[in-house]
Amino acid sequence: MASNEEILAGLAEIVNEETGLAPEAVELDKSFTDDLDIDSISMMTIVVNAEEKFGVRIPDEEVKNLKTVGDAVTFISGAQA
Amino acid sequence: MARKVVITGLGATTPIGGDVPTMWANALIGVSGAHTLTADWVAKYDLPVHFAAKASTPATEILSRVEAKRLDPSSQFAVVAAREAWKDSGITEVDHDRLAVAFATGIGGVWTLLDAWDTLREKGPRRVLPMTVPMLMPNGAAAAVSLDLGARAGAHTPVSACASGTEALHLGLELIRSGKADVVMAGGAEAAIHPLPMASFSSMQALSRRNDDPEHASRPYDRDRDGFVMGEGAGALVLEAEEHALARGAHIYGELAGTSVTADAYHITAPDPEGLGATRALKAALFDARAQNTDVVHVNAHATSTPVGDKPEYTALKAALGSHVDNVAVSATKSQTGHLLGASGAVEAVMTVLAVYNRKAPVTINLENQDPEIPLDVVTTARDLPAGDIVALSNSFGFGGHNAVIVVRSTN
Numbered sequence: 240m241a242s243n244e245e246i247l248a249g250l251a252e253i254v255n256e257e258t259g260l261a262p263e264a265v266e267l268d269k270s271f272t273d274d275l276d277i278d279s280i281s282m283m284t285i286v287v288n289a290e291e292k293f294g295v296r297i298p299d300e301e302v303k304n305l306k307t308v309g310d311a312v313t314f315i316s317g318a319q320a
Numbered sequence: 321m322a323r324k325v326v327i328t329g330l331g332a333t334t335p336i337g338g339d340v341p342t343m344w345a346n347a348l349i350g351v352s353g354a355h356t357l358t359a360d361w362v363a364k365y366d367l368p369v370h371f372a373a374k375a376s377t378p379a380t381e382i383l384s385r386v387e388a389k390r391l392d393p394s395s396q397f398a399v400v401a402a403r404e405a406w407k408d409s410g411i412t413e414v415d416h417d418r419l420a421v422a423f424a425t426g427i428g429g430v431w432t433l434l435d436a437w438d439t440l441r442e443k444g445p446r447r448v449l450p451m452t453v454p455m456l457m458p459n460g461a462a463a464a465v466s467l468d469l470g471a472r473a474g475a476h477t478p479v480s481a482c483a484s485g486t487e488a489l490h491l492g493l494e495l496i497r498s499g500k501a502d503v504v505m506a507g508g509a510e511a512a513i514h515p516l517p518m519a520s521f522s523s524m525q526a527l528s529r530r531n532d533d534p535e536h537a538s539r540p541y542d543r544d545r546d547g548f549v550m551g552e553g554a555g556a557l558v559l560e561a562e563e564h565a566l567a568r569g570a571h572i573y574g575e576l577a578g579t580s581v582t583a584d585a586y587h588i589t590a591p592d593p594e595g596l597g598a599t600r601a602l603k604a605a606l607f608d609a610r611a612q613n614t615d616v617v618h619v620n621a622h623a624t625s626t627p628v629g630d631k632p633e634y635t636a637l638k639a640a641l642g643s644h645v646d647n648v649a650v651s652a653t654k655s656q657t658g659h660l661l662g663a664s665g666a667v668e669a670v671m672t673v674l675a676v677y678n679r680k681a682p683v684t685i686n687l688e689n690q691d692p693e694i695p696l697d698v699v700t701t702a703r704d705l706p707a708g709d710i711v712a713l714s715n716s717f718g719f720g721g722h723n724a725v726i727v728v729r730s731t732n
Binding site for chain 2: 257280284287
């Protein structure tokens with residue numbers, strides 16, 4: 240079980256890998272599309288990599304609800320519980 | 321009168337140099353890009369061939385990590401070569417609606433395709449990344465180059481196996497002549513040093529088995545040639561309408577004076593032993609360039625080093641050039657670079673342009689005992705080409721019976 244801090248750090252690493260964005264730019268209140276400029280294909284790549292990293296399943300219909308990094312951390316944390 | 325098309329920029333990433341100056345310097349010395357492969361898959365799959373000519377500078381050392389991640393290795397090479405050619409052209413302003421791309425590949429995104437297939441089988445469909453198809457599609461390289469340059473007059477992908485790169489130049493010439501574009505980034509890219517193509521070409525007995533001596537394996541025209549050597553990389557040329565180039569005071573390497581593409585309709589892999597399709601291509605390209613056979617001083621031959629392939633090309637050259645064939649300096653640069661498949665025509669076009677521009681024919685290495693049935697005048701040490709107006713040819717032939725020829729004329 241990863242803590243929320245660990246999930247955030249892991250997500251930041253995945254986002255950095257996919258987009259080159261500095262990990263510290265990936266903050267809880269940041270919107271994936273509006274703030275981090277992540278397109279839908281990159282978002283799906285991040286989702287697939289997050290599933291693998293955290294051992295969770297993020298259903299496709301859930302992805303559109305993950306507007307901010309915080310949303311993703313909360314979802315992953317809940318899915319791990 | 322058709323629009324004249326000139327070459328104003330060159331780019332290449334090859335087994336004998338990661339850029340044009342390095343490649344050309346090596347091409348005049350004569351070096352081999354073929355080496356024993358260190359990848360674990362060679363032993364894992366017990367491949368019969370243990371060597372290849374890998375690009376001397378990995379594209380991942382040049383592109384950013386994020387750029388590289390979204391491109392198949394073949395498209396990575398394409399972007400590297402196209403950027404070099406674009407910079408070399410010195411173009412600073414261009415009407416992007418009049419800028420086209422013609423970037424070929426023989427095989428396309430084979431690494432991406434088969435890596436994703438492994439992922440699907442081992443981890444299931446959820447783990448197959450969304451970029452898989454845009455990365456594996458054969459037009460991936462042309463699309464990547466188009467995006468990189470903002471080329472909006474069409475991004476085309478000629479696919480004709482090992483003739484693809486030369487066919488891209490043919491298409492580029494046509495796009496400018498027909499008025500559809502003023503500038504074309506033309507080239508070819510390939511990254512197929514992967515166990516599957518290696519296994520397939522081996523089964524076909526097309527690859528050299530000289531595992532104990534890779535540097536001497538690619539030996540076009542030699543009596544003891546036993547197959548080609550897999551290569552990888554890309555070549556890129558900026559083609560430009562002459563008036564466009566003159567208007568901006570561009571540096572001009574030479575004229576792409578004529579091209580031709582024909583098909584054998586003889587056999588899916590074997591060349592027509594009489595070289596009839598190749599002969600037609602040679603004659604048509606010379607006609608297209610309004611050149612006489614006696615104008616030709618240099619040929620960059622297709623010459624892959626296979627027992628069956630090298631001779632029909634000679635037959636075709638003899639048929640097209642007549643007795644003048646004896647006066648032509650022939651270079652088989654695959655002896656150095658290996659066979660870059662769909663990129664080979666583009667890389668060899670770069671070599672041909674440089675040969676005409678610098679009046680210097682590059683070296684054919686590993687010719688120890690010339691096949692008596694192929695009595696061409698093969699260049700084995702860099703040789704001066706004549707002053708004055710000269711013409712050179714570059715040939716490419718591909719599985720499927722594809723024949724493509726370009727004619728380069730001096731402008732300096």
